[in-house]
Amino acid sequence: MTLEPVLDKDGVRLTVEDAVATVTLTNPAKRNAQSPALWRALTQAGRSLPGSVRVVVLRAEGKSFSAGLDRRAFTPEGFDGEPSFQDLAQGSDEDLDATISAYQDGFIWLRSPDLVSIAAVQGHAIGAGFQLALACDLRIVASDVQFAMRETSLGLVPDLTGTHPLVGLVGYARALEICATGRYVQADEAERTGLANLAVPPADLDAAVRDLTTALLAAPRDALIETKALLQGATSRTLAEQRAAERAAQGRRLRDLLPPG
Structure with missing residues (x-):
């Protein structure tokens, strides 16, 4: 079955297709x-997502998920028609902040509270590619995956919303080491440290x-939305605040489950 693209x-x-949206990166030659x-x-x-979508799958054509930022960004000319x-x-400062914020918009929606996003990652996921995988709620990786955060070695910082989930997944010390060294994280380490939910053969x-x-x-969709919100907010709440959030969420669920009348 071939689906007509909503966007290409x-x-x-x-x-x-029904409750599942698939976002595919389609430039394997680069x-x-x-x-x-x-x-x-x-x-x-x-x-462009219809309201019926519950799961977004982010994948890429070819041998690499994403090798990171196109090198033209580092040339004086940059991209045609782009700064x-x-x-x-x-x-x-205002223009710079607004421009980077607009870039980040391409990543942040994958954490929307009303859906769950899954990154299917194979081969290289470098820099911006690593951050795009981190933008998703869940990651399944092929055994040939190679994550790396190369921005620091280029004199830059990861600025496409990847630092927050990276620290949340692997902790501050390991996140700092990964970013500062720019080294590769292979599939076995990714699965062991929580970067990947599962590693499988390609x-x-x-x-x-x-x-x-x-x-x-x-x-059930509403139960999953409430659960995701509880988990997303858990680290920023005290135990007492989390208990209260759990009670409030459960109260909403119980009332929603009551038969009408």
């Missing part, structure tokens, strides 16, 4: 290198994602 532009394709145009397409994909890094650095990646998607859809 700038290296991003969105298809929707190892799905990222650009401002791709980030805008990701933002548009998030805004180069040099241009951004010479602009005002040939089994799609099947593993389908199995997880099926399991997520089996849970």
Whole structure:
């Protein structure tokens, strides 16, 4: 069955089948290198989701999930019609902040409270590619995966919303070491440290994602939304605050489950 894409532009394709949306990176010849145009397409994909969507699968064509930022960003010319890094650095603080914020919009929607996002990651996921995988709630990786955060070694910082989930998943010390050294994190370490929920042979990646998607859809939607909100907020609440949040959420669920009348 071939689905008509809801969106297909700038290296991003969105298809929707019932409650599942699939966002695919579609430039394997460039190892799905990222650009401002791709980030805008990701933002548009998030805004194009029908309200019926409960699960978003983020995947990529080819041998690499994403090799990171397209190197043209580091040239004085940059991308056609886009401000180069040099241009951004010479602009005002307000313009620079607004530009990076717009780039981040392509990533942040994957954490939306009313859906669960799964990254299916194979091969290289470097820099912006690593951060795109981190933007998802869950990650299933192929055994050939290689994560790396290379921004610091280039004199930059990870700025595409990846630092918060990275620290949450592996802790401050390991996150600092991964970012500061720029080293590769292989599949076994990713699974052991919580970066990946599951590591499977490359040939089994799609099947593993389908199995997880099926399991997520089996849970009642409102219960899953409430549970996700509880877990997302747990680290910022005290135990007493979390207990209160649990009670309030359960109260809403019990009332919703009452038969009408």
